[in-house]
Amino acid sequence: MLSGLSRRRVLLLVVLTCVLLITLDKRGNPIIDQIRSVFARVVQPIDTATEAITLPLERAWNGISHYDDVQQQNEALWDQIQHMKGNDVEAKSAILEYRELLKLNQLTSKFQYKTVPATVVGASPSNFQNTVEINVGTRQGVDIGMPVTDGAGLIGRITKVFADRSIVLLITDPEYAVEAQVLSTPGSAATSTTTATEDTTLSGLPVSDLTSSTTSTSSTTTTTTQVLPPELTPITDPTQSTSTSTVTGSTTGPSAATTSSTLLEVVRETGSLEGQGAAKPMVLRFVDTTSSVTSVKIGAIVDTAGGNNSLAPQGIPIGTISRIERQTGSSSALVEVTPNASLQRLNFVAVVLYSPNQDAVGK
Amino acid sequence: MRNIILGPLLRLVPVGLIALSIQRVLFAAHPVHDVKLQFVLALVVAAGAGGGSDRGAVAGFVLGLMYDMSGNTPLGLMALAYGVGGMTAGYVHTFTPDPQWWLASLFAFVGAAVGEAAVPIAEVITGEQGWLTSDVKWTIPIVALFAAIMCPLLMPVGRWMMGVKRKKWKAMLE
Numbered sequence A: 001m002l003s004g005l006s007r008r009r010v011l012l013l014v015v016l017t018c019v020l021l022i023t024l025d026k027r028g029n030p031i032i033d034q035i036r037s038v039f040a041r042v043v044q045p046i047d048t049a050t051e052a053i054t055l056p057l058e059r060a061w062n063g064i065s066h067y068d069d070v071q072q073q074n075e076a077l078w079d080q081i082q083h084m085k086g087n088d089v090e091a092k093s094a095i096l097e098y099r100e101l102l103k104l105n106q107l108t109s110k111f112q113y114k115t116v117p118a119t120v121v122g123a124s125p126s127n128f129q130n131t132v133e134i135n136v137g138t139r140q141g142v143d144i145g146m147p148v149t150d151g152a153g154l155i156g157r158i159t160k161v162f163a164d165r166s167i168v169l170l171i172t173d174p175e176y177a178v179e180a181q182v183l184s185t186p187g188s189a190a191t192s193t194t195t196a197t198e199d200t201t202l203s204g205l206p207v208s209d210l211t212s213s214t215t216s217t218s219s220t221t222t223t224t225t226q227v228l229p230p231e232l233t234p235i236t237d238p239t240q241s242t243s244t245s246t247v248t249g250s251t252t253g254p255s256a257a258t259t260s261s262t263l264l265e266v267v268r269e270t271g272s273l274e275g276q277g278a279a280k281p282m283v284l285r286f287v288d289t290t291s292s293v294t295s296v297k298i299g300a301i302v303d304t305a306g307g308n309n310s311l312a313p314q315g316i317p318i319g320t321i322s323r324i325e326r327q328t329g330s331s332s333a334l335v336e337v338t339p340n341a342s343l344q345r346l347n348f349v350a351v352v353l354y355s356p357n358q359d360a361v362g363k
Numbered sequence B: 001m002r003n004i005i006l007g008p009l010l011r012l013v014p015v016g017l018i019a020l021s022i023q024r025v026l027f028a029a030h031p032v033h034d035v036k037l038q039f040v041l042a043l044v045v046a047a048g049a050g051g052g053s054d055r056g057a058v059a060g061f062v063l064g065l066m067y068d069m070s071g072n073t074p075l076g077l078m079a080l081a082y083g084v085g086g087m088t089a090g091y092v093h094t095f096t097p098d099p100q101w102w103l104a105s106l107f108a109f110v111g112a113a114v115g116e117a118a119v120p121i122a123e124v125i126t127g128e129q130g131w132l133t134s135d136v137k138w139t140i141p142i143v144a145l146f147a148a149i150m151c152p153l154l155m156p157v158g159r160w161m162m163g164v165k166r167k168k169w170k171a172m173l174e
Helices: A007-026 A030-104 A207-213 A289-295 A358-362 B008-027 B039-051 B053-070 B077-094 B101-125 B136-161
Strands: A115-123 A131-134 A147-150 A153-161 A166-170 A177-184 A243-248 A261-274 A282-286 A301-304 A317-326 A333-339 A348-352
Touching (some): A007 A030, A007 B053, A007 B077, A030 B008, A030 B053, A131 A153, A282 A317, B008 B136, B039 B053, B039 B077, B039 B101, B077 B101
Parallel strands (some): A153 A317
Antiparallel strands (some): A115 A131, A115 A348, A153 A166, A177 A261, A177 A301, A243 A261, A301 A317, A317 A333
């Protein structure tokens, strides 16, 4: 094969062919996509066979080397389950309240989009690609650019799609960027005096009935230190400023009508969230760098901001702020975000059937 | 006809598919210190060390192309990087046509280091920023060391795959 060519010619041929293929693929070529699709089908049974051969060996090795760790982890997980059972009831009620608030504010959330469940079937074999492969594709309605989530939050977006499988670029990949917002409630600043500025009709009861039968009414001056979780706080001001609103609670019936007044101060900062590589936190770059320094705090929740050019709809949780480093000589700060999802241990995920703007996909 | 059937390309593809599958199933799922060991690259540099730089380049090109087709990298990127890696490992043949195991391992180490380092460099050239970070100072030596350890084991496979017959020394007739 190579006898007719000198060494230099072989090398030159290899390099030129590679450059040509990279150029063709980068510009988008349907033939190359078709070849990839066929190749994926060829590789699939070989992968299954290799897995069948290696799995017993792998399990035996893990059984020998990790038995104690697994036992300890199992005990810790049981303990965690007991705690979570308690939290579950509270969380369910919080979700219901959240949806009620969304309705009241006429806002939308990711719940309006259908999702396609999928299983992660493989990870990127390379050290310089942060992707996973899932077992759904165009046949299930999946398309390029769609966001992918797991139980904990956003994990990435679809970058390549075939008939029955797709490649997901994880949020920690340096190529990934998404519009994000920080929702935080200033911790100790919630003690203040406020009065109701608007009436809210609750559970079919006239406001007059409520004010006459309640122990604490919406028109009463109240002092409160309660700070709700960010999921329950209505998004108050799209111009990223701090604002105050009053929300009244629901009633259970005419004889037991009660209202509670809660002060909700929501700081909303938007920016672009970018990956930095596997096992590294993401970096959030704010649109308004000056306000972020003062208002954003460690532990604040970050979720997708939505918008016309965003790759994901509003309200998908991403992670929490884990580090803020003030930069000397600049008004901006380096804000690191740790993802909620455990990206090293992905198993079951869901593709949100949200088609982002094609310009955003092509970015 | 026999030459075509037993030719390197038709051996490269099935061996490459198996190697790729081992990489995807086994080594991608079990990183060592967050570094995924590169079995395919180890095979490429072993083929290079066993067959010379031109055969190493071709093995790297074909196996890299298969790697690209199975993943998310632009088609040709890993082919280029692995081609360079295989070629570098093959330069051992400029010293001796039949290298000792340790010399082959040494060149496999260098070839794998070059091949792995070429991946983020090629990504940067093709516009995929962000991977050329300080992390490569750990990734490259670990991947290269793995390739060097695997080289004596994979060299016979690499030789067979590329259709290289080991030289037999014969006494000269007087």
